[in-house]
Amino acid sequence: MLRKKATTEDGSHTFYLPEIDEHYHSTHGAIQESTHIFIKAGFNQIKKNDINILEVGFGTGLNALLSMIESDKTQQNINYYGVEKYPLSKEEYSGLNYPELTGFDCTPTFHAMHDRNWGETIKLTSHFKLTKIKADIKDYELTPLPFFDLIYYDAFAPNKQAGMWDKSIFEKIYQHAVSGAILVTYCVQGAVRRNLEQVGFVAERIPGPPGKREMLRVIK
Numbered sequence: 001m002l003r004k005k006a007t008t009e010d011g012s013h014t015f016y017l018p019e020i021d022e023h024y025h026s027t028h029g030a031i032q033e034s035t036h037i038f039i040k041a042g043f044n045q046i047k048k049n050d051i052n053i054l055e056v057g058f059g060t061g062l063n064a065l066l067s068m069i070e071s072d073k074t075q076q077n078i079n080y081y082g083v084e085k086y087p088l089s090k091e092e093y094s095g096l097n098y099p100e101l102t103g104f105d106c107t108p109t110f111h112a113m114h115d116r117n118w119g120e121t122i123k124l125t126s127h128f129k130l131t132k133i134k135a136d137i138k139d140y141e142l143t144p145l146p147f148f149d150l151i152y153y154d155a156f157a158p159n160k161q162a163g164m165w166d167k168s169i170f171e172k173i174y175q176h177a178v179s180g181a182i183l184v185t186y187c188v189q190g191a192v193r194r195n196l197e198q199v200g201f202v203a204e205r206i207p208g209p210p211g212k213r214e215m216l217r218v219i220k
């Protein structure tokens with residue numbers, strides 16, 4: 001699928017997929033959106049010292065990068081699993097401006113996140129370990145992984161990729177999450193919320209990032 005780099009309103013990059021007319025992030029601001037949904041409404045709510053995170057749709061690695069930077073501030077240890085079916089090429093990820101916009105000197109680390117092998121666990125900082133998994137989440141078996149404390153659910157919108165919001169995926173994740181685990185997503189569609197509730201999560205709609213009234217946070 002053809003991916004075109006685009007710049008969002010906060011100056012950070014994203015990709016646009018003309019074939020399905022869909023962006024990887026909010027056009028109001030990729031970094032702004034990720035910070036609001038995944039870091040503030042997700043990561044900052046977990047008070048444990050050691051946190052297992054699952055990301056569905058690793059994509060540009062923006063959520064992993066922001067989590068890594070945040071873990072350095074909070075001194076919490078993250079074991080991050082990013083599942084991705086369609087990895088970016090080197091040309092695509094090396095042109096992304098996230099490291100320079102974060103205000104941290106993290107370009108080599110960001111590139112290492114992408115360069116390193118799929119399936120390999122790498123320690124990127126004293127608080128952040130990453131394992132990228134090249135797989136389709138629909139048929140990927142989670143059982144060899146540790147139970148998750150936090151899930152970043154960052155798939156394309158249901159009207160573009162309906163199968164990614166299926167109850168069977170949520171069921172699999174629910175069964176592999178600790179009690180009290182949090183799943184955050186930008187998507188507040190009623191059908192998605194009901195699917196999450198039917199597998200056992202308790203859902204709440206909370207204020208979304210600029211340009212989006214609400215987002216969804218669910219708890220096991």
Ligand SMILES: C[S@@+](CC[C@H](N)C(=O)[O-])C[C@H]1O[C@@H](n2cnc3c(N)ncnc32)[C@H](O)[C@@H]1O
Nearest residue numbers: 024057058059060084085086136137154155156
């Ligand atoms: C909305 S984008 C978000 C990506 C990423 N979180 C980011 O911030 O760049 C959705 C991601 O889901 C990935 N994806 C699509 N279908 C998938 C599947 N069946 N299994 C795993 N990942 C998938 C896409 O390739 C894309 O990277």
